[in-house]
Amino acid sequence: MDPITKLIEEFAHFPGVGPRQARRFAYYLLTRNADTLKEFTEALAKAKKTVGACISCYRLFSSGNTKTTHCMLCADTHRDTSLLMVVAHDVDVESVEKSSGYRGYYFVLGGTVPILETKPEERIRLKKLSSRVKEATGKGLKEIILALDLNPEGEHTGNFLTHSLAPLVKEHGIKISLLGRGLSTGTELQYSDPDTIKNALSNRAPAK
Amino acid sequence: MDPITKLIEEFAHFPGVGPRQARRFAYYLLTRNADTLKEFTEALAKAKKTVGACISCYRLFSSGNTKTTHCMLCADTHRDTSLLMVVAHDVDVESVEKSSGYRGYYFVLGGTVPILETKPEERIRLKKLSSRVKEATGKGLKEIILALDLNPEGEHTGNFLTHSLAPLVKEHGIKISLLGRGLSTGTELQYSDPDTIKNALSNRAPAK
Amino acid sequence: MDPITKLIEEFAHFPGVGPRQARRFAYYLLTRNADTLKEFTEALAKAKKTVGACISCYRLFSSGNTKTTHCMLCADTHRDTSLLMVVAHDVDVESVEKSSGYRGYYFVLGGTVPILETKPEERIRLKKLSSRVKEATGKGLKEIILALDLNPEGEHTGNFLTHSLAPLVKEHGIKISLLGRGLSTGTELQYSDPDTIKNALSNRAPAK
Amino acid sequence: MDPITKLIEEFAHFPGVGPRQARRFAYYLLTRNADTLKEFTEALAKAKKTVGACISCYRLFSSGNTKTTHCMLCADTHRDTSLLMVVAHDVDVESVEKSSGYRGYYFVLGGTVPILETKPEERIRLKKLSSRVKEATGKGLKEIILALDLNPEGEHTGNFLTHSLAPLVKEHGIKISLLGRGLSTGTELQYSDPDTIKNALSNRAPAK
Secondary structure (H helix, E strand, O other), rough: OOOOHHHHHHHHOOOOOHHHHHHHHHHHHHHOHHHHHHHHHHHHHHHHHHEEOOOOOOOEOOOOOOOOOHHHHOOOOOEEEEEEEEEOOOOHHHHHHOOOOOOOEEEOOOOOOOOOOHHHHHHOOHHHHHHHHHHOOOOOOEEEOOOOOOOOHHHHHHHHHHHHHHHHHHHHHHHEEOOEEEEEOOOOOOHHHHHHHHHHHOOOOEEE | OOOOHHHHHHHHHHOOOOHHHHHHHHHHHHOOHHHHHHHHHHHHHHHHHHEEEEOOOOOOOEEEOOOOOOHHHHHHHOOOEEEEEOOOOOOHHHHHHHOOOOOOOEEEOOHHHHHHHOOHHHHHOOHHHHHHHHHOOOOOOOOEEEEEOOHHHHHHHHHHHHHHHHHHHHHHEEEEEEEOOOOOOOOOHOOOOHHHHHHHHHOOOEOO | OOHHHHHHHHHHOOOOHHHHHHHHHHHHHHHHOHHHHHHHHHHHHHHHHHHHEOOOOOEEEEEOOOOOOHHHHHHHOEEEEEEEEOOOOOOHHHHHHHHHOOEEEEEOOOOOOOOOOOOHOOOOOOHHHHHHHHHHHHHOEEEEEEOEEEEEEEHHHHHHHHHHHHHHHHOOOOOEEEOOOOOOOOOOHHOHHHHHHHHHHHHEEOOO | HHHHHHHHHHOOOOOOHHHHHHHHHHHHHHHHOOOHHHHHHHHHHHHHHEEOOOOOOOOEOOOOOOOOOHHHHOOOOEEEEEEEEEEHHHHHHHHHHOOOOEEEEEEOOOOOOOOOOOOHHHOOOHHHHHHHHHHHHHOOOOEEEEOOOHHHHHHHHHHHHHHHHHHHHHHHHOOEEEEOEOOOOOOOHHOOOOHHHHHHHOEEEEEE
């Protein structure tokens, strides 16, 4: 295959990239001067070389030139050891951190469980989660927060985890909780779906 | 002014209608045959003639040929008299009814209070709401649910109402509550704004 | 049927209006004060009463309180009698007038011919067009411009007209022409479809 | 800077890529297995190594392992030597080729001239174009087609080229032409801008 076409194909595999954008990316890179291109390839090589999964939460992080095995968040001993939040993807951690509403630890599943999946344990890091939970019980873990997308696959994954972790949480007296449901910021009542309104009603709270 | 231009202008006042759509509406009506046009004008005349505000919740309803003064929902004696939901607009009532999650009564404010408004009582039916609340206390009212859009103007209106109704609710031992906040149906965590995540975290609930 | 629902249904027949917008329109009108509503219904009544088809070009126009039978454009004796432009709809006339590039007369077909239509003459004003052409030949008509949308139905209508008018134009030595094809304003070459580029190439013109 | 952040920044420089998509790209690459990542970096390296500008039309092409200096199109001796089409970007060549409406040669300017640019000759390959034109005159060049976007910058570039090439084309009796303007495929008359309609009118052609 022609090398330009091959490069375009590589970009076409990127998430959310169509053939036209893939072509633009390829031409963009090929028309950079040598230095710019080198900077890109070096950034990629360096990232790949220094990046690894945190052995506690399993999200990607860069250890730089050190031999650190824990990401910055898991290495932070000032966080709340009673809370462990389970999320599907690395980016979810960043979204939660941006909200400044959480001070506990995280665990990244690495995916979700499709509804008809017969081998759910191959889709997510279930065993590693169990180990992480056991380890955390020794440090005062009281609540596991399942922070999953509010769509069918997210809900299915939540149910699967609740079921799978049931013996463990029972043994150690840990709570499993779900993110609250209701109106999200910017919601207009007249355009809300029935489920959201129902959730907003049953989760209503005293006005301050 | 040319009568066609005048009609186009009328349609241009409709909510969300630009000049191009207004023109299409005018030509659409003018090119109907006589019967279709008559049907439209009669529907409009009949609606206007039989439609009025419910004297209890103030939403529009059609009394048909009767002298009914209450809309179907306010006339329904099987609903829960302990609950009164305050909404901004007529359409909000329909959205909440569709959710099948509510069995109490309604009150339509007829608007919201803009943040810098100096005469908020002219924007919404505040006096009528006070009267309605007083009347409802005689029938067991226990909770007023402020069901407003989750945007700055909706929140401001909620604060204004909470403040304005404070003496009344104190006197009669009524609670004021707000719709629950958190993830709405379909929400993906990574695209959620910080406020929504914060709300979803503080409103988290035990997994079942 | 409930009069409000009936009115909403009427609006739902308007071009490009969905159920939600239809509802907004109905509530918008019903919540106007009496004067505003009267203004709307009067504008509609007056437009309907004074509007009729021009007996020359067949587009809608308002004769006001006069007994005029010709629209302003057809009544204008300073336009170029050698040119007759055939368009599908009333609004097309306005678009062409806005371009200030045309000084001849118009004829409005009142529609286009779908590709599989077996009775094309029932879809458009073919007989009236023939009469109009005959009449115009007495006043120096030299060219009929078919100004139709550049899509399959527009092209099909153009072919049908070219064929149908063939004897007439032959007899009177009239040309039939089509709008030029090529790049429209704002076109970027890389996003252009092959047909447009082909047309732009075969219609290329000397740079000035 | 953290290597992941650095890689995200690199992607954020890609055309049309925002910070969120840049992050997704970085995580996408970093979570691939070693083979996939290697395939990407090798495709990039190989493309960069074998890709160069054609010494005739200046578009990028891959010479593979050969020492070819001409791209496939310029190396094709069966094309029409009387035509030279000037385009702004590499991708424009592909669009024109897809239209199957052109059999001459190309020249890629490598950009366009912004309207207020004081040094236009630094934005595009003007000198190289002059040389190319001179060379082509020896092989029967009769027409230079300026195939530029139909927007202000494209038109400005066309004017600049027409002016700059004037002495040369005069000397050798070459025509400069522009792509035809008018309705592009799919255009509906009622939504067309005045300029497009004006162009379509002045470029109208006999119906067949």
